[in-house]
Amino acid sequence: MTKVYNFSAGPSMLPQAVLKQAQAEMLDWQGSGMSVMEMSHRGAEFMSIAKTLHDDLRELMAVPDNYQILFLQGGATAQFSFIPANILGDKHKACYINTGAWSEKAIKGAKSYCDVVVSATSEANNFTSIPERSTWNIDEQAAYLHYTPNETIHGVEFQDIPDVGDLPLVADMSSNILSRHIDVSKFGLIYAGTQKNMGPAGAAVVIVRDDLIGKAQKSLPDIFNYEKQAKQESMLNTPATYTWYLVGLVLQWLKAQGGVAAIEQINQRKAKSLYAAIDQSALYSNPVAVADRSRMNVPFILSDDTLDKAFLSTAKEQGFLALKGHRSVGGMRASIYNAMPESGVEALIQFMAEFERTH
Numbered sequence: 597m598t599k600v601y602n603f604s605a606g607p608s609m610l611p612q613a614v615l616k617q618a619q620a621e622m623l624d625w626q627g628s629g630m631s632v633m634e635m636s637h638r639g640a641e642f643m644s645i646a647k648t649l650h651d652d653l654r655e656l657m658a659v660p661d662n663y664q665i666l667f668l669q670g671g672a673t674a675q676f677s678f679i680p681a682n683i684l685g686d687k688h689k690a691c692y693i694n695t696g697a698w699s700e701k702a703i704k705g706a707k708s709y710c711d712v713v714v715s716a717t718s719e720a721n722n723f724t725s726i727p728e729r730s731t732w733n734i735d736e737q738a739a740y741l742h743y744t745p746n747e748t749i750h751g752v753e754f755q756d757i758p759d760v761g762d763l764p765l766v767a768d769m770s771s772n773i774l775s776r777h778i779d780v781s782k783f784g785l786i787y788a789g790t791q792k793n794m795g796p797a798g799a800a801v802v803i804v805r806d807d808l809i810g811k812a813q814k815s816l817p818d819i820f821n822y823e824k825q826a827k828q829e830s831m832l833n834t835p836a837t838y839t840w841y842l843v844g845l846v847l848q849w850l851k852a853q854g855g856v857a858a859i860e861q862i863n864q865r866k867a868k869s870l871y872a873a874i875d876q877s878a879l880y881s882n883p884v885a886v887a888d889r890s891r892m893n894v895p896f897i898l899s900d901d902t903l904d905k906a907f908l909s910t911a912k913e914q915g916f917l918a919l920k921g922h923r924s925v926g927g928m929r930a931s932i933y934n935a936m937p938e939s940g941v942e943a944l945i946q947f948m949a950e951f952e953r954t955h
């Protein structure tokens with residue numbers, strides 16, 4: 597196979613070592629005579645995979661004991677609705693910060709359950725920056741405040757955890773979980789689809805503080821109820837077993853890289869080099885306020901958009917895949933999650949410079 601680098605926003609590149617291990621274990625997991633796909637989720641083999649998965653995530657993110665870790669189906673999108681349905685309790689409103697397309701979807705999901713107070717929005721500048729914390733209008737009567745630490749489409753990322761006083765802070769970390777150190781104890785709830793930094797699609801992780809569990813609306817089916825799922829260790833029904841297994845392999849890979857602190861340094865370097873290359877070019881530009889630029893998703897446009905097609909086709913020929921920007925914003929986007937090696941980013945930078953020189 598020719599060497600390719602996949603810059604897809606998700607599902608996205610996985611570490612080669614993980615894919616190779618999955619390949620080696622595909623037909624016979626550790627002498628069990630079965631593929632993980634064929635195992636009973638209640639059997640001893642799969643139970644050990646599930647336990648290691650939970651333990652490793654707790655260790656990597658230093659999740660305190662008073663938080664439950666759930667792996668649920670329906671992706672991050674399902675949580676847009678299940679978060680309010682689970683944690684509003686007797687409150688009727690929730691605050692949301694709108695920093696882009698994924699915040700908007702979370703707001704839409706919540707509106708079926710409660711009044712949404714949009715505490716701040718950067719819509720006026722096309723989501724190219726994060727509204728100053730001092731301008732946020734926080735309603736103390738709200739059940740929680742929701743934000744999207746990394747907007748996958750707009751390429752905008754919070755560099756710090758916002759202080760919202762006593763309100764539980766809820767974060768959609770789908771596109772930056774495990775990419776940088778975060779203090780879990782500052783959050784009420786963290787959730788993320790698995791298909792970017794954690795593995796393949798098929799699950800969403802929900803890390804939720806104990807005091808937010810047990811307030812679900814009565815009409816909520818058990819399968820979506822955090823308390824019921826926590827009691828059953830996310831196995832109220834058959835979980836996405838193969839996805840759990842692969843996420844487990846990714847977490848073991850990340851531990852072998854030195855954990856979140858080590859990968860954060862690499863992510864910092866990758867993003868820094870790519871933005872520097874974009875900023876010094878006459879052809880490429882990135883519209884996001886420098887302080888709010890994402891380390892994971894780097895959107896950029898070509899000053900002459902008639903070159904877009906040639907850029908994408910030449911990139912593909914040379915093994916740089918999935919660089920087309922999201923249809924809602926156009927241009928290009930390079931997603932450089934944990935599994936993208938520094939060599940991939942360096943090769944992309946060289947390719948971009950060469951394309952600029954010849955066009």
Ligand code: PMP
Pocket residue numbers: 605606670671672673674698744746747748749768769770771789790800
């Ligand atoms: N939130 C963010 C920040 C995302 O990037 C995505 C997917 N790209 C989602 C939510 C939706 O995830 P899912 O497809 O797992 O529902």
